[in-house]
Amino acid sequence: MRAFDYVDATSVEDATTFLQDEADSALIAGGTELLVLMKNKVINPRLLINVKSIDGLHRIRADGEGSLTIGSVATIAELGSDEVVQRSFPILADAIRVAASPQLRNMATVGGNLCQKPRCWYYRGSFDCFLKGARGCHALNGQNRGSGIFGRSECYAVNPSDLAPPLVALGASVVIQSPQGRKQISLADFFTLPRGELLNQTILGRDEMVVEVRIPKQPHRSRGVFLKAMERKTWSFAQASVAMQLSRSDDRIEDVRIVLGAIAPIPWRATAAEDALRARALTRQLIEVASAAAVEGAHPSGDNRYKVTLVRELVKRGLSALLNT
């Protein structure tokens, strides 16, 4: 790694001021993602701003009424072992159980996970690509087994976060802070397709940082499922994943969110599938309709065709699991 300086931020204000003052800087929390990028010389910041040192920023707080606030530097392992998460948001706990390896979960943080860079071979290797400010995407006619089938933009790389789909399905929001102030936006809006001048999969600005993730209380009788398809049994990025959260009243589906992971540059809402389900009773027949709707409009580009089948199957399996609950 190239030489850099390192400061311990004492507060979020402190951290964002450093970000603003030193253009060539980056936040470091767990470092499991940043250090790999730096070792591979994808990025070479001059200053690292440690945000793990910020008092209280790792705290996970339940308000006792069903919602949860997660400090952005809480580790993934801490989040996964949190009792409220296990009891009230099991899809999040399920996603954490199959995320990365035990050692990585002990270091990697929730905020870092949401801000992860894509795993695209070209982006990580010594290639110029759209995300690095060049034109075009090598994956289009190259290695595209891992590329997206939805949300095509100028970059085909998928968002690799295992936590994003369940958090979006739970209706989570993020609190972002910059020297200009704080704002809370829905997590779904936090992610964006990289295009034009935006060489990123999130809207996070240069001097902004993710401070908190908030999960709202789920409706009564809300149930969820998280499924992740991997090429290996453990410790693998998703080929595709699905997080769904669904609530019913008198057997009719009231509220439903189906979020697909690793198939688009952002966590992808399967809105057509949701529409097919809403206000209806969940039946085998409806599941067929909804899982077919989930892949409507998919545009695979070569070696990633299998993802279409995979997504349909995952949605079908997920909904089937909810059939008798």
Next chain:
Amino acid sequence: MAYIRKIGFVLNDSPFSLGVEPNKTLLSVLREDVGLTSAKDGCGHGDCGSCTVLIDGEPVKSCLVQVGKVEGKRVTTIEGIGTLGDPHPIQQAFVDVGAVQCGFCTPAMILTAKALLDKNPTPTRDEVASAISGNLCRCTGYKKIVDAVLHAAVLVKGAPRKESHAQDSTVVGKSVPRLGAMEKAVGIAKYGADLSMPGMLHLKVLRSPHHHAEIASIDTSEAEKAPGVVAIFTAKDIPGQNGFGIFDKDEPVLADGKVRRMGEAVALVAADTVKAARRAVGKIRVEYRPLEAVFDVSTALREDAPRIRPQGNVCFTRRVVRGDVEKGFAQADVVVENTYNTPLGEHAYLEPDAGIAYIDEEDRVVVHACSQSIHFDTREIAAILGLDVAKVRFIQATTGGGFGGKIVNVGFSGLLALAAHKLRRPVKLVTTRDEVFLTTVKRHPFEMRYKTGATKEGKIVACEVRILSAKGPYTVYANGVMTRAATQAVGPYDCPNVKIEATAVFTNGPTCGAMRGFGSPQVTFAMESQMDQIAARLGIDPLELRMRNAMAPGSRVATGQVLQAPVPFRDTLLAVREHYQEALAWAQQESGEHVRRGVGLGSMLFGIGKTSLNNRSQATISLLQNGRVLVLCGASDVGQGSDTVLAQIAAAELGVPYNSVDINSTDTAIAPDADYTCASRQTYYSGNAVRTAARALKEKILSASSELLGRSSESLIIDRGHIVVKGSADKAMPLGELARICAKEGIPLAADGSYERATTRLDENGQGDPYPVYVFGTHLAMVEVNTKSGDVQVKHIVCTHDVGKAVYPVGLEGQIEGGVAMGIGFALTEEYVPDKTRNLRDYRILRSTEMPEITTIFVEIPEPQGPQGAKGAGESSSLPTAAAIVNAIANATGARVLELPATPKRVLLATRNNGR
């Protein structure tokens, strides 16, 4: 300019503070600044887990922890949990259960296990496997590691230790503590990267970015001016012969005028620091004139193909012809013909090649580094440096796995020697994981056309095989690999008519060399696939077909060699039979939507020792005045356990306690040549050398005691380290006392032993006796195939191996389990693709959570020539697994996979083509 920051943390319960550059990882601070080397650098990218330490009790990968992160934290390394004299129960359990082989992953595994047990004192097997799923191991197949953690869980609660047998002398067949295992478990074993010397320089290598190019010029002037640079070497600086290799000295240490593969070493930089060396590498200007590169066999063999080597692109061909295949096929009722393909393979040993070199007090160039062929390396290095071989010394550092990849790895050790010799200063070279993947030899990829004929009674009557291999630009081991592949191409079956031709072809791909099995895993996959197709065509059960063709005493192998008893191949089939019947019943049971179950068999034979070559091993054993026995035998232990086996044989032959035997197998200045650790030969050859030396020493001991005690030597025996009069309970004299008296009297109590078995050169038809003895084995695979996704889950492997005698059963079992893991990888996941496969994330060796159940059955029919009846088992376990799995896939789905690895895509394609 780097900043220095002060950081403070609690290291192994003591407060610690130091100034560090912030761009360091916790791993590099621990290893370089603190001087604790137990956390290993296996990949630098969080893929292997060998760098795991605990932060506030939780395991983390220290190669991905920026050092500032530990401010104020509690950091625990393996040094903090136990010592050699007072090990932690988990460390004890790892040693007692046999979970330590090369040891490179061991400290990290133990720390990960500790964190688990601290939280969950009674974990299940699955919970243990899941907890260690971020830690790779290439030797053990993880089974013994999980066993050890479970055993530790009861040890922590105060359960008694397993019986160690350390004080016994009748230790052959007993699971003694592995020599060096506790040193590895407590983190004091020194691997190449852990070594250092005052005033040491650091080396980095400039490597070719081209597959094939002429070097027009090399300009080192800028690089030489770079800060910290001491010297830069290129081909012109090599004093002796710029070439090494076993069959042909055709591989340059540093490229001379031309590069023929990507990653070939072009220049070597020596500098004060690693960083300075790395920077200087970037400042060397090389002008290349790219040439057309060739990667596949058919292009390379074309008339107009670019010549990779002056003699043409055919590297070596081995023909093995016996009987008349045309006549054989005329008798056949069925003929099965297929073309099989296997990929390039990477050893993926966890320790990247590393070591130091220096000039010793006798003016010798000493290389202290990983190796599995120390004596051969000294000869190669001497030739490179233009020195007498007596002026070169190799000391093998603790070696983190080899699997063939660290044999004659002079492309690495030669650079160390060159720099030390030229500069007369200590130097260190540590390769990165990327360099290992880019530069080390690979398993030969095989294209195999098989035509096999059988009568309707199921008798194999003819087999015609054509093997082609794109082997990269240098010979290395090609002659050996092609010969072994050809001689073993028809497996353990008595086939009267064979015509086999195996050709290695020069290409500009990765250089291929030795890798566990040496050409035989490839042909075993093909031949065993043929067997199952013949069985299906004839409606004969696959086990029965193997029984009908099984070699027996008097059978001839493809080279015409007549097998002498015992030939326990049938015994391995019989040993698996009951499991096979149960497995067939299991396959009939309901298995879920889109999931089909299948059962498959794979069998093999493997000749012990290097094919038709000199295999001599030598040993010297002395009785020392402290009563201990010192075995000197240069048989490199790279984790497979030869030190332990040789010490056991010495203890048993001499009648001394196992724990009174020491061995030096690492230093060419001390330990006599025992040839390479390859061809599963150390137990057999070096074991016999040790046995011979031990018997000679025993005679000397008894004759000296007979004089001292005034009794006939026939009336004396050695019992547990004492001279004892036969039939009397009294211990006449401790061996130490005898040694002291003999020393005064000037009677030497040392003896040499050597062992060689005549093999014959193969004639132009490949006929002759290439191996002294063969081993046999059969694997049974139970798999579940998802017909929708093509995913194959291996549920259980039952393996039966003819081993002669299991000298060190727990070690052997662990080695077999590791071989099975490698075999599953070969079958399903491992494929090296040049330019694409760069590290342990891309190259998929199995993880703990991916291991099936393994049942190991030893078939122990003593080999009359073997030491204590033993043969050899290093490679055999990785041969038949892939065949068994592929046959099981076919059994489940009807789909015949002809190309490895059997990825989901290939399985689906095969299902579409010929599935049911």
